Amino acid sequence: MGCRRTDCLSKPLAGLFARLGATVGSYPFCFFVVPVLISLALSGGFIFLKDREDNDLERQFTPSKGPSKAARAFVMENFPYNDSMFSEDRLYSKGSFASLIAAARNGYNVLEGPVYEDITKLHRRILNITVANGTLGFQDLCARVNDECFSNVILEVIGSSESRITYPVHTHRSGPVFLGSVLGGVGVDEEGSVRSAQAVKLFYYLGNQESTAEVLDLWLRGFKALLSDTFNYKHIEVSYYTSKSKQEEIDSHTVDGFPLFLITYAIAIVFSVISCLRTDNVRNKVWVAVFGVLSAALAIVSSFGLLLYIGVPFVITVANSPFLILGIGLNNMFILVSDWQHTHVKDPVPKRMAHTYKEAVMSITITALTDVVKFSIGVKSDFPSVQSFCLYTATSIMFCYIYTITFFGAFLALNGRREEGNRHWLTCMTVPSDTDDNGLMYNVCCVGGAYDTNTEAEKKHPVSNFFKDYYGPFLIKPWVKGAVILLYVAYLMTSIYGCFQIEQGFDLQDLAADNSHVTRFTRKDRQYFSDYGPSVMVIVSESVPYWNDDARHHLQACMTEFTRLKFVHRDIYTSWLDSYLDYGHQRALDLSDKEGFLDNLSPFFDLHPLFKQDVNLTGNAIYASRFFIQTHDIANASMELAMFSELRSVADICRVASLLVYHQDFIFYDQYEVVVTSTIKNVGVIAAVMLFVSLLLIPNPLGSLWVTCSIGSVTAGVTGFKALWDVSLDSISMIIFTICIGFTVDFSAHITYAFFSSKKSSPDDKAVEALTNLGYPILQGTSSIILAVTVLAISEFNTFRTFFKLFFLVMTFGMVHGLVFIPVILTWFTCSSEKEEERKQEISVVTKI
Numbered sequence: 001m002g003c004r005r006t007d008c009l010s011k012p013l014a015g016l017f018a019r020l021g022a023t024v025g026s027y028p029f030c031f032f033v034v035p036v037l038i039s040l041a042l043s044g045g046f047i048f049l050k051d052r053e054d055n056d057l058e059r060q061f062t063p064s065k066g067p068s069k070a071a072r073a074f075v076m077e078n079f080p081y082n083d084s085m086f087s088e089d090r091l092y093s094k095g096s097f098a099s100l101i102a103a104a105r106n107g108y109n110v111l112e113g114p115v116y117e118d119i120t121k122l123h124r125r126i127l128n129i130t131v132a133n134g135t136l137g138f139q140d141l142c143a144r145v146n147d148e149c150f151s152n153v154i155l156e157v158i159g160s161s162e163s164r165i166t167y168p169v170h171t172h173r174s175g176p177v178f179l180g181s182v183l184g185g186v187g188v189d190e191e192g193s194v195r196s197a198q199a200v201k202l203f204y205y206l207g208n209q210e211s212t213a214e215v216l217d218l219w220l221r222g223f224k225a226l227l228s229d230t231f232n233y234k235h236i237e238v239s240y241y242t243s244k245s246k247q248e249e250i251d252s253h254t255v256d257g258f259p260l261f262l263i264t265y266a267i268a269i270v271f272s273v274i275s276c277l278r279t280d281n282v283r284n285k286v287w288v289a290v291f292g293v294l295s296a297a298l299a300i301v302s303s304f305g306l307l308l309y310i311g312v313p314f315v316i317t318v319a320n321s322p323f324l325i326l327g328i329g330l331n332n333m334f335i336l337v338s339d340w341q342h343t344h345v346k347d348p349v350p351k352r353m354a355h356t357y358k359e360a361v362m363s364i365t366i367t368a369l370t371d372v373v374k375f376s377i378g379v380k381s382d383f384p385s386v387q388s389f390c391l392y393t394a395t396s397i398m399f400c401y402i403y404t405i406t407f408f409g410a411f412l413a414l415n416g417r418r419e420e421g422n423r424h425w426l427t428c429m430t431v432p433s434d435t436d437d438n439g440l441m442y443n444v445c446c447v448g449g450a451y452d453t454n455t456e457a458e459k460k461h462p463v464s465n466f467f468k469d470y471y472g473p474f475l476i477k478p479w480v481k482g483a484v485i486l487l488y489v490a491y492l493m494t495s496i497y498g499c500f501q502i503e504q505g506f507d508l509q510d511l512a513a514d515n516s517h518v519t520r521f522t523r524k525d526r527q528y529f530s531d532y533g534p535s536v537m538v539i540v541s542e543s544v545p546y547w548n549d550d551a552r553h554h555l556q557a558c559m560t561e562f563t564r565l566k567f568v569h570r571d572i573y574t575s576w577l578d579s580y581l582d583y584g585h586q587r588a589l590d591l592s593d594k595e596g597f598l599d600n601l602s603p604f605f606d607l608h609p610l611f612k613q614d615v616n617l618t619g620n621a622i623y624a625s626r627f628f629i630q631t632h633d634i635a636n637a638s639m640e641l642a643m644f645s646e647l648r649s650v651a652d653i654c655r656v657a658s659l660l661v662y663h664q665d666f667i668f669y670d671q672y673e674v675v676v677t678s679t680i681k682n683v684g685v686i687a688a689v690m691l692f693v694s695l696l697l698i699p700n701p702l703g704s705l706w707v708t709c710s711i712g713s714v715t716a717g718v719t720g721f722k723a724l725w726d727v728s729l730d731s732i733s734m735i736i737f738t739i740c741i742g743f744t745v746d747f748s749a750h751i752t753y754a755f756f757s758s759k760k761s762s763p764d765d766k767a768v769e770a771l772t773n774l775g776y777p778i779l780q781g782t783s784s785i786i787l788a789v790t791v792l793a794i795s796e797f798n799t800f801r802t803f804f805k806l807f808f809l810v811m812t813f814g815m816v817h818g819l820v821f822i823p824v825i826l827t828w829f830t831c832s833s834e835k836e837e838e839r840k841q842e843i844s845v846v847t848k849i
Contacts (some may be wrong), residue, residue, distance in 0.1 A: 009696045014363070020405065021357025025350035032410035035403050039298040041065055045305030051136050054313035055250040058667055060385040066670030071662040074401075074541055078616040078624040084203060086143040086150045087519045089535040089628055090573070090613050095143075096206040096216045098223040099517045101184070102236045103199040110197045111165075115235040116158055116354045119200060122238065123155060124205060129226060131218040141219055143205035152202045154182040165194040168532060169572065178535075178572065180632070184528025200527040211716055218242055225565045230515070241521040249512040250316060250777060260791055260800060262403045268326055268788040275335065275780045282433075282448030284425035285456055288415050292337075295408040298327025298840075307392055313389045318804050323792075326398045327785040327811075328371070331746055332404045334777035338362045338464075340412060342773065344456040345701050349416040350832035354408065361405055362370050363753050367746045368401040376692040378682065382674050383639075386734070423450040460772075467775035472768035475823060484824045491717060498720025503638045505673060514796045526635065533631035533640075538562060538645060539660040540625045545596035554656035561650045564628050567643040572630035576611040580604050594620075636801060637728065644669040671730065677733050687711045692751065700756040704826060708747040710817050717813045720808060734801055747778050747818025755826050763827040775819060782815040 024031050054060065062069075073539065075092045102119045105112050107804050114464075130137045132174065142149035157170055157177065167179035167188055179186075185198025202221070206216045220242045227240035252449045272289035276358050320589055339360040343352040375397065378390030395766070423429050423445070433449035452459050460468070473482060512518040546553045550759065583604050584591040591597045598620060605612035616624040634643055644666065651659040694704035718737065754770035792804035 002489060003138050010362065010698070014362055016334065017361040017365075018354040018358040021353035021355070021409070022350040023363070025348075025353030025416070025485070027137060028413040028417075029411075030412040031406040032414065035295075035298060035302075035407035038678050039302045039305075042302045042305035042309070043775060045308035045845040046301075048308045048311075049314060052308050052311065054215060054388075055247070057250065059317050060252040060313075060317075060388075061383065061671070062503060062667050063382040063385060063670050063674045063736070064381070065487070066667065066674075068662060068666040068670045070538065071307040071660045072664075072667065074624070074660060075322060075537065075539065075626075075662055078539075079613055079626060082613055083207075084144060084147070085609050086145050086608055087613065088150075088203070088611075089537075090203070091664065092662075095701055096213075096220065096243050098204040098206075098220055098240070098242045099201060099239055099521075100126075100240045100530065101201050102238055103185075103520060103524060103528065105237055106233055108235050110200050110236075111158055118233045118236045119202075120159070120571070121200065122233065122236075123152070123422060125226060127224060129222040130218060131215060131222060136215060136219075137545065138204065138219070139249050141206045141216060142269070143207050150203075150761050152182070152204075153177050154179060154200055154202070158200075166195045168193050168295060168569075178630070179533030180572075180630070181470045181529060186531075197262075201525075201529060207671065209331055215713065215837070217244065224517075239521040239524045240517055242350070245518050246512065249267075249516055249518050250424065260795060261319070262792050264323060264788040265293060265297060265326060267791065268330060268784050271332070271784040271787050272780075278461075279425050280448045280450055280459075281426075281431060281445075281446065282419050283450070284448070285415070288412060289412040292330065292333030292408055293326070295333070295403045296326050297402055298407060299403050300325055300397055302397040302403075302579055303399045303821055304392065311799055312391055313384070313388050314392075314801070315385045317385045317389045318392045320799070321393045323387065323789055323803065323807070324393060325400050327781070327787065327807075328367075328397060328746075329400050329404065329783050331367075331399070331777075331781040331825050332364050334749065334780045335363060335774070336404070336408070341458040341460070345451045345458060346456060349413050349420060350417055353413050356412070357405070357409070360759075364401065364404065364585060366749050366753065367399060370686065370689050370749075371397045372401075372695050373693075374686050376701075377685050377689075381678060383678075384673070389486055421451070421687070424448065428468075440739075454810065464772060465778065468772040470766065471775065472771045475771070475820070476764040476767055476827060481828065484820055484836075488821050492713070495720035496716040499716060502719060504641055504730065505677065512797075514798075530635040531632055533567070533634035533643065534663045534665060535574075535628050535630050537660075537662045538629060538651070539662060540626045540627075541658045541660050542622055543623055544621060544625075544657045545594070546625075547592055547594050549592065551656060551844070558650075558654035558656060558659065559627060559629075561654070562647070565643075565646050565650065567631050567634060567639070567646060569630040569632045574628035576608075576614045576625065579608060580641040581613060583607070598622075602624045613748050637730075640665075640669060641672045675729060675734050679729065681736060682734075682737075683711070690749075698749070698753050702829070703752040703756045703826070706822060706829070707752050709747045710822060713812045713821075714810065714817055718809045721809050721813075722806060724808075727802055727805055733806065747782075747814045748822050750774050750778065751818045751822050752778070752826065755823070767823040767827050771819065771823060773819060778815060786811050803823050 016040050026802050072092050079090070079092070081090075100122070102110065102122065103113075104112075104115045110114045111117060127138045139149060144150065153172060153174070154177075157165060157172060157179070160709060167183065168178060170177050170179050182200065182201045183194070183197050185194040185196075186194055189195050206219060212585075224245075225242070251663040254720060269290055272293055273286050276285035276289040278284045293629075304314075317582075336356060339356045340352065341776065342359075343355045345352075345532045347355075370396050375390040375394035379387050379394070380389065381387050417755050418425070418428060422430055422433055425448075427753075431446050431448055437662075450459065451457065457524060475484070515557070540555070544555060559573075559575070562568050563573060572654070580601070581591065583589075584600060589596065591600065598617070601615070601617060614626045615622055631643055634640055634661055651661050691704055693707040694707050698704050722733070722737075751770050753775055754774050755766045758766040760766045760769055789804050792800040792807075795804075796799055
């Protein structure tokens with residue numbers, strides 16, 4: 001079957017690359033020195049690293065135009081914060097606070113005297129923290145209710161003489177108190193009284209009108225210093241957290257990836273050197289491997305330095321980019337070295353470089369071009385952290401590509417001159433090419449320069465011979481092809497199954513170190529306080545005639561729909577409207593007309609001042625109001641997502657008024673609506689770009705299609721298996737996933753290009769030749785990167801461990817596609833170009849004659 005060739009740019013570009021290779025081979029010193037000088041100049045940008053760090057959690061890790069940000073803006077405008085009447089539920093942001101969880105040790109009960117005594121001792125020590133040379137304490141800085149500090153009522157409840165504590169709502173002398181968020185691990189008897197409790201959570205809210213941000217930060221540091229040393233209580237185990245903790249944790253660990261980066265590069269150098277070792281003292285490629293890794297490092301220095309110079313924010317996610325660039329650089333190096341070894345050793349260096357660049361740089365260009373375009377499009381992401389990452393990565397890939405064909409190519413040419421002079425790889429002294437009688441050690445250490453006299457090229461590496469003589473012929477056997485297709489079907493089915501098991505959710509503790517106080521607090525919070533979630537605002541965002549019975553009943557029906565959700569408690573509900581109606585009923589007030597309804601609000605608010613914060617009453621109109629519902633049974637991020645989606649759905653179906661749902665944490669939940677569509681869009685963009693580029697550069701349109709399909713295949717595999725490996729889908733894994741998917745292009749594109757560029761006549765022979773030429777470089781690239789990033793598996797940061805898991809999956813599946821699935825598919829499902837058809841006809845005619 002014949003196909004029209006679509007590689008309209010392939011031939012002219014190949015000629016251009018050949019001329020470039022010849023130029024680099026003729027003037028290697030210029031192409032070697034200039035990238036080094038550029039890197040030295042741009043490295044000065046790193047002095048701005050501290051200034052460019054921007055890890056603001058909300059700004060970087062939430063969608064720029066998330067609906068919850070719009071809801072918060074509406075809350076801030078219509079329900080301004082009242083400093084003199086603090087209410088935790090009515091905060092539109094976290095504010096300044098400190099919190100601790102005191103968990104009973106060894107099966108003790110926090111209601112028991114010894115445990116309660118330890119808790120109260122710690123509480124008193126916290127209240128005695130002072131700042132500003134001892135002039136300001138908690139009593140001076142605390143958030144206030146009626147001129148008194150907002151207190152931890154739970155301590156009064158436990159310490160009072162009351163014999164019965166009801167849960168989750170307890171009737172205290174000051175009124176009903178919700179204990180679900182402050183009393184954890186609760187056991188109740190048949191009457192609903194608390195029998196035991198394993199933990200208590202205390203809050204210390206700061207921020208009155210006279211407090212400055214600097215003073216509040218000082219008090220929080222004092223709290224942190226005190227709690228860092230408070231782990232010696234006999235009956236309680238303490239975990240702590242402040243409103244600054246997560247941000248401080250991220251800020252303190254922005255550059256913690258650099259040591260791992262250095263270790264990774266060291267491992268990559270060692271493995272590359274080992275894989276490029278030759279017993280021939282002239283053909284040895286040890287220094288080529290070292291400078292191949294150095295080329296990738298220079299690309300990182302240049303790109304990062306340039307962007308730091310011009311003020312691009314440096315986000316913690318950018319720390320993953322060097323690992324990607326290392327992989328691309330090593331892959332490029334192995335491809336170039338492989339093609340260099342296929343050239344005639346007796347040819348002059350410029351000619352050998354021209355042949356190398358003509359074959360190798362075309363393949364490298366395909367992958368570099370698709371990666372740059374893909375990450376350039378990612379700059380338009382909804383997440384600023386993704387924007388910064390994509391900008392750094394796209395720039396790094398461009399530098400990596402340029403330095404590969406200049407700096408590394410120049411060193412390859414210099415190394416070629418050494419080989420041309422038959423000089424030793426270490427001493428650069430001229431050595432004989434034939435063994436003599438000077439002894440075994442002399443022949444091993446001081447002889448080199450041998451080559452294959454049949455091909456006039458370097459002797460193939462034993463692994464390349466394995467692909468040529470054993471693996472390739474084995475793979476093209478009919479029964480092996482059938483087994484490969486069955487294996488592929490099994491792989492695809494397992495991947496699809498895993499895709500249905502994927503969990504979506506983002507836990508901010510994943511950005512913190514495993515042993516940090518943030519992680520310890522979050523784990524204790526999940527362990528003891530997951531029975532009840534946040535108190536959520538339900539906001540009526542437009543004017544409603546609350547005095548009208550029909551309108552009011554419809555609105556109350558909408559509120560009832562919220563309480564029917566499985567994540568919303570039916571009986572815990574705060575409504576200024578219900579309280580107002582009860583107030584009017586008790587006093588026989590007529591609230592059925594506008595005038596009577598509005599006139600009686602003022603005395604009602606005097607009696608219940610907190611409710612005044614829930615109604616935007618301006619003139620003779622209620623422009624907005626809000627209610628509160630209590631969520632419960634939210635034990636993990638997946639449940640948060642389900643709760644968030646259900647609340648939004650109920651708000652959308654209410655017809656009597658426009659409703660909004662809001663809580664401070666919803667700012668981070670907004671990513672749930674974006675991350676899936678963004679991931680699908682990224683994969684789609686990669687596939688579309690790959691198809692377009694490969695149609696221009698790969699000599700066969702069906703090959704372009706198979707390369708594009710391999711992206712979808714590897715994507716399905718990584719998505720499915722990452723779910724089975726306990727990796728959820730969130731903005732962080734989306735970034736890493738996007739990084740890694742770029743590698744799915746490389747192996748399949750290289751093999752496909754080599755397959756259709758082969759001058760062999762049969763598809764089976766084409767596959768064997770492609771595997772012979774590229775099997776070992778692909779194996780080298782995969783093995784070196786997997787081995788190098790293995791160090792990330794033991795990192796104390798979940799971000800780096802996730803990177804390792806996804807990178808491992810992508811590299812493994814990409815390699816299997818390139819070395820197993822794609823060669824078999826190409827031998828069965830392919831077509832010949834018009835020129836190949838003409839060549840086959842000529843061969844057929846000659847055979848008949």
